[in-house]
Amino acid sequence: MPLFVSRLSSLAISYNRRNMQNLAVITGASAGIGAEFARQLAAQGYDLLLTARRADRLEALAHEIGNRWGTSAEIHPADLADHDATLALAHKIESLPNLTLLVNNAGFGIEVPIAEAPIEGQLAMIHVHTIAPYLLCRAALQTMLPRKQGGIINVSSVATWTHGVGAANYCATKAYLTSFSQSLSDEVGKQGVTVQALCPGYTETEFHDTPTMDAFDRAEVPAKMWDSAEFVVKTSLEKLNSGQIIVIPGRKNQALAAAAQNPLLSKLITAADRVLRRR
Numbered sequence: 001m002p003l004f005v006s007r008l009s010s011l012a013i014s015y016n017r018r019n020m021q022n023l024a025v026i027t028g029a030s031a032g033i034g035a036e037f038a039r040q041l042a043a044q045g046y047d048l049l050l051t052a053r054r055a056d057r058l059e060a061l062a063h064e065i066g067n068r069w070g071t072s073a074e075i076h077p078a079d080l081a082d083h084d085a086t087l088a089l090a091h092k093i094e095s096l097p098n099l100t101l102l103v104n105n106a107g108f109g110i111e112v113p114i115a116e117a118p119i120e121g122q123l124a125m126i127h128v129h130t131i132a133p134y135l136l137c138r139a140a141l142q143t144m145l146p147r148k149q150g151g152i153i154n155v156s157s158v159a160t161w162t163h164g165v166g167a168a169n170y171c172a173t174k175a176y177l178t179s180f181s182q183s184l185s186d187e188v189g190k191q192g193v194t195v196q197a198l199c200p201g202y203t204e205t206e207f208h209d210t211p212t213m214d215a216f217d218r219a220e221v222p223a224k225m226w227d228s229a230e231f232v233v234k235t236s237l238e239k240l241n242s243g244q245i246i247v248i249p250g251r252k253n254q255a256l257a258a259a260a261q262n263p264l265l266s267k268l269i270t271a272a273d274r275v276l277r278r279r
């Protein structure tokens with residue numbers, strides 16, 4: 001290739017790189033922690049692909065983001081309990097050349113003991129909390145690994161280490177997501193892709209207001225145990241390039257996670273929870 005053509009093409013490549021905005025995909029962006037990730041990442045200049053089931057909420061957030069920060073926000077309504085819809089989103093993610101960050105945040109609670117809980121809801125939870133994040137991580141790696149850059153935040157929970165009545169699959173799926181993130185970090189960390197398992201405690205969102213959480217009474221949890229979504233997301237983004245894989249926002253939650261890993265203290269925590277919550 002003549003020298004001037006080669007110079008022109010390398011100039012074009014660097015021009016394109018400069019103009020390729022960082023892009024973040026956020027699941028569960030229609031409310032709570034996911035919507036807060038969208039706002040804080042838009043404030044950092046990210047373009048966004050927002051997904052959840054409620055298209056009207058996503059549209060309103062996309063407009064807000066365009067008006068406030070001038071970054072672009074595309075919406076992709078999808079039910080991540082639906083396998084085909086999840087595969088379609090994974091396919092879309094594979095086709096995003098400037099994907100910089102994937103936030104696997106979609107999730108929900110069900111507070112009903114296993115023998116009584118309808119199977120459908122439990123299977124939906126297993127899909128949303130484990131199969132969907134796995135498929136979306138795999139899709140994101142297809143463009144991140146060749147570029148040797150990118151980040152994945154899997155929103156797990158302190159429920160990774162706790163357990164209790166009515167939360168068998170919630171705790172088990174969050175333990176999966178935390179463990180999955182650790183091994184994934186072992187696999188891709190040295191190839192330029194950062195993985196974080198974000199493990200919040202009680203966070204003020206719509207999580208505890210959904211019909212499947214009817215049995216939950218916020219008043220049973222001391223006020224000091226609650227964090228804002230803003231604090232949780234700020235902590236996550238500050239720690240993203242720190243080398244810390246498991247991020248537990250707030251000292252009280254760090255203490256809870258540490259205590260729950262001690263067999264005796266874990267029994268005490270479960271007993272106290274049963275007394276406090278009269279179960």
Ligand SMILES: NC(=O)c1ccc[n+]([C@@H]2O[C@H](COP(=O)([O-])OP(=O)(O)OC[C@H]3O[C@@H](n4cnc5c(N)ncnc54)[C@H](OP(=O)(O)O)[C@@H]3O)[C@@H](O)[C@H]2O)c1
Binds near residue numbers: 030034079108202206
């Ligand atoms: N709040 C807490 O105390 C707390 C503590 C620890 C961990 N977490 C975790 O934080 C994450 C975010 O929860 P949040 O507290 O922000 O709750 P939230 O306000 O209820 O938001 C949950 C998000 O997940 C989406 N979602 C739920 N089911 C979905 C499905 N089948 N398909 C696609 N999207 C779905 C919801 O959107 P649509 O309804 O529009 O689909 C919504 O955007 C969850 O993974 C949760 O387990 C929360």
